[in-house]
Amino acid sequence: MQLRDIALKNLQRRKSKMLFLVFGMVFGIATIVALFTLTGAMEKSISKKIEETGIKLAVTPDSDTVTFSVGGIPVASGISYDAKELPSDAVQLIKSGSIGDKIRVVAPKVMGTTMVNGTRVLAVGIDFPGEFAIKSWWEMLGGMRPDNDREVLAGYKAARKLDLVVGQPVELNGRAFTVSGILAETGEEEDGIIFLSLAAAREILGKQDNFSFIELTTVRDEKIASALSAEIAQKIPGARVKIIKEAAEARQELVGRFEKFSLVVSLIMILIASLIITTTMMSSVNERTREIGIFRAIGFRRGHITRIILTEAGLVSGVSAAAGYLMGMGAAVLIAPLFSTFEMEVTWNPLFGIAVLTGAILLGLLSGLYPALRAAKLDPAEALRFI
Amino acid sequence: MSLINVKDVKKIYNGGEGEVAALGGVSFNVEDGEFISLMGPSGSGKSTLLTMLGAMNPPTSGAVIIDGIDIYDLPNEKRADFRSEYLGFVFQQFQLIPYLNSMENVMLPLAITGKSNREQVKMASAVLEKVGLGSKGNRLPNQLSGGEQERVAIARAIVNEPPILFADEPTGALDSKTGEEIINLFKQLNREGQTIIMVTHNPEFLSHVKRAIFIRDGILDETKHPEKQIAV
Structure with missing residues (x-):
């Protein structure tokens, strides 16, 4: 018979009371584990996306008539439909800079309005591979991306508004094209746009070799992005260069807020537990x-009593932490697919498991300390009066 | 030198009605190997004196010296060690731990001695055998009769081989036949050299002991059974 045996036997005796305590703690710990696992997975997914995308810059002519935004974030303010444009050698100038090797993708655009089946829509000429590389969130609702100058890609709302289906012939300013694909809804301005190749856009819009604006991405280094921005502004007179807050970064802020929420919920859970x-x-x-x-009468020291009570608190917390961790991770695995936009991957991190176990046991010991000390301070003669 | 030397101990409690003297100056000696009864009516100060002898209740004044040690000079934790080493208790109503079986209840005082489980089982089995419960080590207290529970309580009190055994009304909850058996067990232990101090209010018990302490209103009553009185 050791002190831990006494603690264990007492827990076994008070099964229902201890089960109630364990259930409460398991629920609390599972909630904390699920919240932190999901937040961690979101953050990881976004960091990965941000890392992949790099930093985005928008090069626009220095005029102010139209703002083009993505995800509520202005990516190109001051785009004029007809007035100023970027010169035809802008792409070359950008790439030939001293830090041009840090540029990942250059996606020039030509914009203008056009008539489709009697309706005015915004047509944007793009370099499809470059644009798809920058817009990593674009998904095809149907069909495939255009691979020649006679094919167009319709935004979700544009396709609905114009009753466009994949494979359907369509006329833009009287010129014949085929709808090769339709984009899935993004909730942004691009839903209402018809995308076509740069050459085709210039043809239907009657434009020269100039560009309406250019988006580009650099490696993920803010210093490089700033240097590149200054260099482009200098090389292309009349160009305004703006470092864009990527939609993923906006999501990162959202995750940050979720993280704070998780922290507050966890603190409340810890306090309640x-x-x-x-x-x-x-x-x-x-x-x-x-x-x-x-x-005490048969010779147990105060320290022995404290150890028995703390062993009980530690055991209950340890068992709850193990069960809570497994349940929380299970919940995270089940919940993760509901956040499809984040493409989360829930990973089993043994260090996190150990941290949960250690934290819960420490919490149990701290919470059990006051009762343990109270028990140890019981005067044996007084306690025996209850006999 | 006497095994127990009680020197003019007083205990005054401060209650709502002012100071109450539970013990008003009690002195006596107990020799090694004696079997003594501590007798008196309810509220006479018996329990106060027993807890004081049991190193759990410091006197307001006076001293309790056991085996040459002034036990209330010891710090609190050392006094706990002293109880573990020197004293065995048989409480009223047996007071077994309900979630531990007989063997575990007897092993309880050994849990703080650092002895291995094997050693503890060996010692506990030997005392259970001695009190006649060798085959009932796995029974929980509620699976034992009153007499059997009392025997487990006695086994628990002596498993550490303490020099002094205190028993508080050990036959109070038993029928007369079982009570007689328990008294005989105590007498057997005393014959083997165990010093025993037993609290009781049953005058019939006097016939079993050579000496007794009579206490009334917190002081020794030397008028009762002078032939049994303890020499101070």
Whole structure:
């Protein structure tokens, strides 16, 4: 018989009370684990996306008539339909800079309005591979991306508004094209746009070799992005260069807020768990006054009593932490697919498991400390009066 | 030198009605190997004196010296060690731990001695055998009769081989036949050299002991059974 055996036997005796405590703690720990696992997975997914995308810059002519935005974030303010444009050698100038090797993708655009089946829509000429590389969130609702100058890609709303289907012939300013694909809804301005090749856009819009604006991405280094921005502004007179806050970064802010929310919820859970442990252990100590009196009378030191109570608190917390961790991870795995936009991958991190276990046991010991000290301070003669 | 030397101990409690003297100056000696009864009516100060002898209740004044050690000079934790080493207790109503079986209840005082489980089982089995419960080590207290529970309580009190055994009304909850058996067990232990101090209010018990302490209103009552009185 060792002190831990006494603690274990007592827990076994108070099964229903201890199960109630364990269930409460398991629920709390599972919630915390699920929240942090999901937040971590979101952050990882976004960081990966941001890393892949790099930093985006928008090069626009220095005029102010139209703002083009993505995800509510202005990516190109001051785009004029007809007035100023970027020169035809802008792409070359950008790429030939001293830090041109840090550029990942250059996506020039030609914009203008055009008539489709009697309706005016915004047509944007793009370099499809470059544009798809920059717009990593674009998904095809149907069909495929155009691979020649006679094919167009319709935004989700544009396709609905114009009753366009994949493979359907369509006339833009009287010239014949085929709808090769339709984009899935993004909730942004691009939903209402018809995309076509740069050459085709210039043809239907009657434009020269100039560009309406250019988007480009660099490696993920803000210093490089700033240097590149300054260099482009210098090389292309009349161009305004803006470092764009990527939609993924906006999501990162959202995740940051979710992380804070998780932290607050966790702190509340920890506080509640701590109070539950303290009150349960206190009531257990009060019920065991007689028993503790006997222990003290037969020679148990205060330290022995403290150890018994703390062992009980630690055991309950440890078991709850193990079960809570497994349940929380299970919940995270089940919930993760619901956040499809984040493409989360829930990973089992043994270090996190160890941290949860250690944290919960420490919390149990801290919460059990006051009842344990109260029990240890019981005067054996007083306690034996209950006999 | 006497095994127990009680020197003019007083205990005054401060209650709502002012100071109450539970013990008003009690002195006596107990020799090694004696079997003594501590007798008196309810509220006479018996329990106060027993807890004081049991190193759990410091006197307001006076001293309790056991085996040459002034036990209330010891710090609190050392006094706990002293109880573990020197004293065995048989409480009223047995007071077994309900979730531990007989063997585990007897092993309880050994849990803080650092002895291995194997050693503890060996010692506990030997005392259970001695009190006649060798085959009932796996029974929980509620699976034992009153007499059997009392025997487990006695086994628990002596498993550490303490020099002094205190028993508080050990036959109070038993029928007369079982009570007689328990008294005989105590007498057997005393014959083997165990010093025993037993609290009781049953005058019939006097016939079993050579000496007794009579206490009334917190002081020794030397008028009762002078032939049994302890020499101070």
